[in-house]
Amino acid sequence: MKMRVLGAFAIVATLVSTAAAHHSGAGFNSDKVMELTGTIKEFQFTNPHTWIQLIVEDEKGAKVEWSLEWGAPNQLGRQGIRPSTFPPGAKVTMRLRPMLNGAPAGAFVGAKFPDGKTVGRWE
């Protein structure tokens, strides 16, 4: 599993404001960002928040399903994001703020596809 902690990271204002609408965002580590490379299983373009399901291989080769929470579909839709933005089966590298307890989930920060196309915050 390709996993790298990037350290302290500026909060993505739009991401947080959408998450803030519904719940506290508690449980995610706001002080670090990690990187995962895997295959998209599903992009749940649903209320109140969208979720990206990503299949990642761990060190032993086992497939682990990660859940990445993103903003409200309405807000993202107005910014040009669509259900097709993350097509099932696509390879992608994602940055997220992981859960504090190590569970395979986190808050989505950004994504980069093999062709260089990025989504969200990727600098």
Added chain:
Amino acid sequence: MRSARRTIAFVLAFGVWLTPSPAFAQNTPPALRAYDTLPDWSGAWAMVGGTVFDRATQTGEGGAVTQGVRSHPPYNAEWEAIYKSHLDRRDKNLFPDTISNCGVPAGFPRHFNLPDPYEFVVRPEQVWVLTENGPNVLRIYTDGRKHLADQWETYTGDSVGHWEGDTLVFTTVALKGHRDKDVILDRTGLVLSDKSRATTRIRKTDANTIEVQMTIEDPKALTKPWVVTKQFRKLPADTRLYDYGCAENNRNPADIETGKTLVLGPDGKPLNK
């Protein structure tokens, strides 16, 4: 022929029944303001700033991270202690946002403290403030009616008002506040009591700004009126609003036993129980 007579008799009787009594006729509401003289608040709008009233309370695991208006209600000692207890639980991620479990309105005044677009629909007899988030509807009657003397308390209460030039002025009463523990003003646990009421002034300060100033009174919780001003900026003309189906895929419910906000995995089981 007999059938025709019966029909005529029925029509006459029904007509008499429908005719307003003199007493009813005397209660005719005052003339409504003509539609084309009302201010233009059309379009989609978004609240400026974050959804936390007091930024100084942004601490702990469950702390807010968005910018907000620093405004702390002038609580009396009893309600300051209540708020403090909410902040303590929030810092431990044990104070869930009441709307996280879906199905309850944001209530007043949180109605003017939400993310996502707003619409201000101005009609002669009513003004509707619609929020995509929720969704929520605030109806403000401007047809001359008064608050009911025996109005029961609800999340959003009862609002009646009038126009002062192009400023809408209205009072909101019959709010249940924190009585049933299912209304908060923001997710830090800011609350008001079931004795709260408000006088609100809404006006357009320039082509792209609507200002909402609420003067909130609460003899049970506050030592003096609390004045809160929120601004809303106009969104691009082609902005669309959509469904907000909170229950569609809510993976952040509150744990019933502890109040902890959960994160559900793809199998529906909590990842942070």
